[in-house]
Amino acid sequence: MNNNFKMVAKTLFGFEEILAKEIRNLGGGNVVPGVRSVSFEGDVGFMYKANLCARTAIKIIKPIHSFTVRNENELYRNIYAMDWAEYLAVDMTLAIDTTVNSDNFTHSLYVSQKVKDAIVDKFRDTDGKRPDVDVKNPDLRINIHIQKEHCNVSIDSSGRSLHQRGYRTATNIAPINEVLAAGLLLMSGWHGQSDFMDPMCGSGTLLTEAAMIACNIPANINRKGFAFEKWHDFDQELFDKIVEVCLNKTQEFRHKIIGYDKAPSAVRKAGDNIENANLDDYITVDRKNFFQTEKQTEGPLHMVFNPPYGERLNLDMEEFYASIGDTLKQGYPGTNAWLITSNMEALKYVGLRTSKKIKVFNSHLESRFVKYEMYEGSRKRQDKNEIE
Structure with missing residues (x-):
């Protein structure tokens, strides 16, 4: 049974082909370089592996829904209609990151606010309670990208940018990322x-x-944690096995x-x-x-x-x-x-x-x-x- 799904790894300008090669070498499928990004397919274990090992990835996100959107009401309705219980519970926290390139939406913070409203209203209507927002360390970080009239909704599997490896505690003036x-x-x-x-x-x-x-x-072996470790379906045993296998390849x-x-x-x-x-x-x-x-x-x-x-x-x-x-x-x-x-x-x-x-x-x-x-x-x- 094929349990693969699409993911997108974000990177810096000029590193798209390098990251694409990394993802291929790690075992990713259908690898396609984009603009400051690389899309690919893999299973849950590969998502763990990509976060752990991809040296030139900044974030790895998992697209979960897309739709056409022309105004704030359509945005609210489409977000509200999603089954958020699959990813979030009322006792969990969330944060919204938004990027917009659209004539219909000009303020990313406003879009983030509307998305948050739709999600918490859905929980309030179904559960009588709502999850809270935590912009610094949420249980689920949601990524909204609106390009013209197209909206992509993704969940962020990385959390803090993957350049934060965990080993650098002291820096000088203008340290290199x-x-x-x-x-x-x-x-x-x-x-x-x-x-x-x-x-x-x-x-x-x-x-x-x-x-x-x-x-x-592995690039992020010293990192304190990844966002996917707070997800509903996080498999600790699988993650530990991925870490072990990767360390055995040093x-x-x-x-x-x-x-x-x-x-x-x-x-x-x-x-x-x-x-x-x-x-x-x-x-x-x-x-x-x-x-x-x-x-x-x-x-x-x-x-x-x-x-x-x-x-x-x-x-x-x-x-x-x-x-x-x-x-x-x-x-x-x-x-x-x-x-x-x-x-x-x-x-x-x-x-x-x-x-x-x-x-x-x-x-x-x-x-x-x-x-x-x-x-x-x-x-x-x-x-x-x-x-x-």
Whole structure:
């Protein structure tokens, strides 16, 4: 008997194909990338697995109903007509998240209010009591999406955004989002094949995500909980089995993961977060100024980092980015170096030719994720070796 149903995983701009590949590799069916989303099919166990393991998913929602809607009365009637007892009880709490892109509805908070009214009125009419609203930690989070005259009703299986992995308790200025970090690493081709470095590691997010990818550790294994654990039909035994199976697929990593930062506070915070993720056996963090270092390891080095953009720190960005280029050129042969920045002007001062340049967003900032290939010896020598 096929117990599969449709789900939608939300993600960041530019990560749709990466997430689609993740979902396929995890075993999802009918995987279709969309705009900041990927739709797919699976059973309840796969919903648990996707929440636990998908590194580039922000939320995983389960669509439960859709209808045409042109005004608030139609919205109320259609929501009221649904069998909410299948998902909710009077002693449970709820919250409504709404996104609207419609001429008929312009205020998402107003739509959320009408949906809430319809649901609690239904319970009051059938049970004589009504569930309460809890916007911070509800038992059921309902997702409403109105596109023109089409309304999708979904329930949120994740709860808090899946970038909140649970290991990061200390952060610096402008820490990189964990989903963004994982997506950039996967986009860079990182899968644990060499030594890895983040030379400006801040609170250690890129280092931690790199180690989890290299060891095939589930992305959200350290998370405190998921929304589906409060659902009527939550199967604790099945979830425990999914966790066990996923942990049995972890693998050993035999290279080095190295982080530098010149700020003592960053080094301390990175160490705390790495310890929280139980990855201190794989990652070392040292207090060093990248511009005064050179490559310490033999063989290929994979480097990914998130330098300052000039948004919050008072730096000479031209000089800073020129120093990035000089340090890579003089001290890091045999390195594939990737960096993300929203400072397009400063990027010009790196002074190295990019082999890849990809448009991404860091929060609201349009950014570029760029790759510099630092060859052993001259490029001419490298090309000769490749021909031979």
